[in-house]
Amino acid sequence: MSDATAPDGSVLAADGTPLKRSLARSLRLQKTRALLLVAPLLIFVLVSFIIPIGAMLFRSVENSQVADTLPLTVAALQDWSPEAGTLPEEPVYAAFVTDMIAAVEAKEHTKLGTRLNYEQTGMSSLFRKSGRRIKRLDTESGAPLKDQLIAVDKKWGDVETWATIKTHSVRYTNGYFLNAIDMQRTPEGAAVQPEDKRILLKLFGRTLWMSLAITCSCILLGYPIAWLLANLPARKANLLLILVLLPFWTSLLVRTSAWKVLLQQQGVINDILVWLGMLSDDGRLIMINNQTGTIIAMTHILLPFMILPMYSVMQTIAPSYLRAAKSMGATNWTAFWRVYFPQSVPGIGAGSILVFILAIGYYITPEIVGGTKGVFISNRIAYHISSSLNWGLAAALGAILLAVVLILYWAYDKIVGIDNVKLG
Amino acid sequence: MADGSLSDAFVEFERVQKSYDGETLVVKDLNLAMPKGEFLTMLGPSGSGKTTCLMMLAGFETATHGDIRLGGVSINNIPPHKRGIGMVFQNYALFPHMTIAENLSFPLEVRKMGKSEREDKVKHALDMVEMGAFGGRRPSQLSGGQQQRVALARALVFEPELVLMDEPLGALDKQLREKMQFEITDLAHRLGITVVYVTHDQTEALTMSDRVAVFDDGRIQQLAPPDTLYEEPENSFVAQFIGENNTLEGVIKEIRGGTCLVQLDDGDLIDAKPVNVTAVGERTRVSIRPERVEFNKDRLSPDAHLLKATVKEFIYMGDIFRTRLSVAGNDDFIIKTRNAPDQVRLKPGQEIEIGWLAEDCRALDA
Numbered sequence: 001m002s003d004a005t006a007p008d009g010s011v012l013a014a015d016g017t018p019l020k021r022s023l024a025r026s027l028r029l030q031k032t033r034a035l036l037l038v039a040p041l042l043i044f045v046l047v048s049f050i051i052p053i054g055a056m057l058f059r060s061v062e063n064s065q066v067a068d069t070l071p072l073t074v075a076a077l078q079d080w081s082p083e084a085g086t087l088p089e090e091p092v093y094a095a096f097v098t099d100m101i102a103a104v105e106a107k108e109h110t111k112l113g114t115r116l117n118y119e120q121t122g123m124s125s126l127f128r129k130s131g132r133r134i135k136r137l138d139t140e141s142g143a144p145l146k147d148q149l150i151a152v153d154k155k156w157g158d159v160e161t162w163a164t165i166k167t168h169s170v171r172y173t174n175g176y177f178l179n180a181i182d183m184q185r186t187p188e189g190a191a192v193q194p195e196d197k198r199i200l201l202k203l204f205g206r207t208l209w210m211s212l213a214i215t216c217s218c219i220l221l222g223y224p225i226a227w228l229l230a231n232l233p234a235r236k237a238n239l240l241l242i243l244v245l246l247p248f249w250t251s252l253l254v255r256t257s258a259w260k261v262l263l264q265q266q267g268v269i270n271d272i273l274v275w276l277g278m279l280s281d282d283g284r285l286i287m288i289n290n291q292t293g294t295i296i297a298m299t300h301i302l303l304p305f306m307i308l309p310m311y312s313v314m315q316t317i318a319p320s321y322l323r324a325a326k327s328m329g330a331t332n333w334t335a336f337w338r339v340y341f342p343q344s345v346p347g348i349g350a351g352s353i354l355v356f357i358l359a360i361g362y363y364i365t366p367e368i369v370g371g372t373k374g375v376f377i378s379n380r381i382a383y384h385i386s387s388s389l390n391w392g393l394a395a396a397l398g399a400i401l402l403a404v405v406l407i408l409y410w411a412y413d414k415i416v417g418i419d420n421v422k423l424g
Numbered sequence: 425m426a427d428g429s430l431s432d433a434f435v436e437f438e439r440v441q442k443s444y445d446g447e448t449l450v451v452k453d454l455n456l457a458m459p460k461g462e463f464l465t466m467l468g469p470s471g472s473g474k475t476t477c478l479m480m481l482a483g484f485e486t487a488t489h490g491d492i493r494l495g496g497v498s499i500n501n502i503p504p505h506k507r508g509i510g511m512v513f514q515n516y517a518l519f520p521h522m523t524i525a526e527n528l529s530f531p532l533e534v535r536k537m538g539k540s541e542r543e544d545k546v547k548h549a550l551d552m553v554e555m556g557a558f559g560g561r562r563p564s565q566l567s568g569g570q571q572q573r574v575a576l577a578r579a580l581v582f583e584p585e586l587v588l589m590d591e592p593l594g595a596l597d598k599q600l601r602e603k604m605q606f607e608i609t610d611l612a613h614r615l616g617i618t619v620v621y622v623t624h625d626q627t628e629a630l631t632m633s634d635r636v637a638v639f640d641d642g643r644i645q646q647l648a649p650p651d652t653l654y655e656e657p658e659n660s661f662v663a664q665f666i667g668e669n670n671t672l673e674g675v676i677k678e679i680r681g682g683t684c685l686v687q688l689d690d691g692d693l694i695d696a697k698p699v700n701v702t703a704v705g706e707r708t709r710v711s712i713r714p715e716r717v718e719f720n721k722d723r724l725s726p727d728a729h730l731l732k733a734t735v736k737e738f739i740y741m742g743d744i745f746r747t748r749l750s751v752a753g754n755d756d757f758i759i760k761t762r763n764a765p766d767q768v769r770l771k772p773g774q775e776i777e778i779g780w781l782a783e784d785c786r787a788l789d790a
Binding site: 318320321323324325326327328329330331332334335338339342343 | 482483484503504505506507508509510511513514515517519520521530531534535578579582588
């Protein structure tokens with residue numbers, strides 16, 4: 001029996017249709033059914049994950065507040081350049097007053113003030129004040145609005161004010177990202193922030209450094225436990241596994257607060273050390289509200305995420321490997337280091353990725369035990385989201401964090417290989 | 425026979441016992457002596473203690489009591505890595521993160537051997553198992569049979585005098601297993617190494633070994649060369665375990681010279697050879713191999729006792745015919761006949777008479 005072949009060389013099915021099309025048709029129903037089965041999850045992921053991330057990335061560059069609220073002013077400012085050091089001409093002031101009246105009608109002027117206040121302090125109150133008085137200005141008589149406006153607030157006679165408005169009138173800005181790395185958008189282009197405002201880069205550095213320290217201490221503490229779990233008899237291993245998982249059943253807040261009780265200067269650990277005579281009463285250790293506190297508490301909280309992947313990898317390493325190594329003349333240490341350890345590296349890799357990525361975005365624990373010296377970039381993001389309401393900057397910080405994680409992930413893939421990661 | 429002490433013993437177990445929980449003995453009073461160059465197989469059902477014995481010899485388990493000697497020196501307190509014993513594991517235990525050449529190089533590296541010497545030995549060992557072209561591959565890229573060869577080469581590369589093999593062919597298919605059986609014995613004899621081989625496959629044990637130790641219940645039931653083991657089992661366990669076997673139960677009626685008369689439970693009398701029965705009136709279990717049963721009266725001595733049998737089933741197996749009979753209340757009495765042109769093919773329901781030579785029928789413990 002020979003297969004039917006079309007003139008162009010493709011194989012035909014029994015009824016003469018090309019085999020490929022025939023195959024696709026026969027699989028279509030299956031594929032549709034499979035797609036329907038995963039549809040709820042797919043939609044959930046899309047709505048709760050992809051769309052918010054997309055929205056965040058968009059918000060980190062989106063900047064239509066100025067252009068939308070002051071369209072005429074922005075157009076009039078086109079020809080003006082702050083470099084000359086002179087104030088804009090009358091038409092700009094006239095356009096601004098028209099825009100402002102419309103904005104006050106729509107109650108948009110305070111939002112605009114808040115937006116511009118991120119860039120230059122005092123803008124918020126300036127817009128509030130001007131908003132209250134804008135309708136009292138004499139727009140009929142033809143008296144110069146420039147003077148009238150400067151009379152309302154002398155800041156309108158300041159080149160700086162108009163420069164800020166012009167600089168941030170673009171619809172898509174790199175301003176938030178510049179702010180996120182301690183720079184600012186100026187009429188002359190990007191510039192470094194003044195000394196006293198540079199904190200974010202330091203925070204990024206600290207977040208990375210501390211996450212790394214937490215990951216390392218998790219590896220050091222977790223490896224022996226994972227080894228025990230994988231090598232103890234089943235009954236004891238199960239008990240130990242429950243002890244490892246126990247923290248998962250306790251509220252995160254409770255665990256973090258417990259560390260506060262333990263670590264503070266009048267806390268349990270210091271009291272015991274003083275009682276044992278190892279510390280003098282005025283030499284109590286400061287272990288909380290600093291980096292030490294954050295590292296200790298977060299290592300404890302993230303430890304299960306390190307132990308579990310390590311354990312699942314170690315479980316698959318047959319004891320016969322170690323025996324084989326020893327039968328060939330390797331000492332216990334050589335057998336461990338040359339044979340067991342390399343096989344457990346995928347577990348370390350998986351655990352490290354999990355712990356590092358969780359740590360880098362951690363918020364609650366550093367907030368509670370970190371004081372000012374032990375906080376992470378995520379605490380700053382939270383501040384901008386809930387207190388300063390500078391969502392654009394928060395989004396830019398989040399986007400940078402996301403990029404850092406992706407870059408590290410990529411680097412890890414290049415160095416260790418993501419195929420070497422086993423989560424179970 | 426079971427204690428087999430030899431003056432020139434290379435491997436010796438003396439009164440070795442092993443218990444894991446302090447309540448039951450896994451190995452009960454093991455005595456075994458092997459000369460240099462012997463291929464000895466430990467054969468037994470799972471849980472019979474054979475693997476435990478191997479692990480004690482390798483040093484991964486400690487003997488609860490007794491002495492294990494290698495080359496005359498007690499090794500009870502020598503850690504495994506100093507014993508210099510090569511070992512092939514059931515699942516090969518090839519290190520997955522190393523190439524084949526690195527795997528073989530490992531035992532030489534831990535012995536601090538120079539690089540060029542290492543490379544020579546690795547190459548030589550791989551050539552020996554015809555795997556010379558695979559040095560750069562990873563174990564996962566090899567087939568089961570190839571991994572088996574590499575495991576063998578790795579156990580031999582540091583030239584141990586004693587090699588232990590723990591069911592090394594268990595994971596291979598039948599054809600490959602038979603090929604490897606031959607290759608392993610050939611290699612062992614060529615290199616003159618002493619081998620302790622553990623298996624639960626009796627064919628493997630019979631075809632490969634110089635001597636076989638049949639384990640059951642923590643003891644060596646019989647230690648003998650394969651032919652002796654098959655033809656002259658010393659007790660019912662060995663007779664049952666090695667090869668196919670028919671058993672009938674009865675009482676000793678009479679012992680005279682090399683033969684005895686056994687009265688089966690339904691009253692019939694048969695001839696047998698007393699093996700471990702001593703007194704008249706003792707209960708016995710007689711054992712006879714299916715291929716030694718004869719139903720052609722011309723081939724039996726005229727005064728032989730015969731038994732009536734009913735044919736239950738006839739199975740054509742190509743080279744032989746296998747016929748199931750009902751004899752003296754036993755419905756699973758098997759006879760095997762060679763497929764020859766003049767061979768009779770029995771039919772179910774047929775009534776026949778069967779008999780055998782007295783020395784083929786062994787009266788064993790009940």
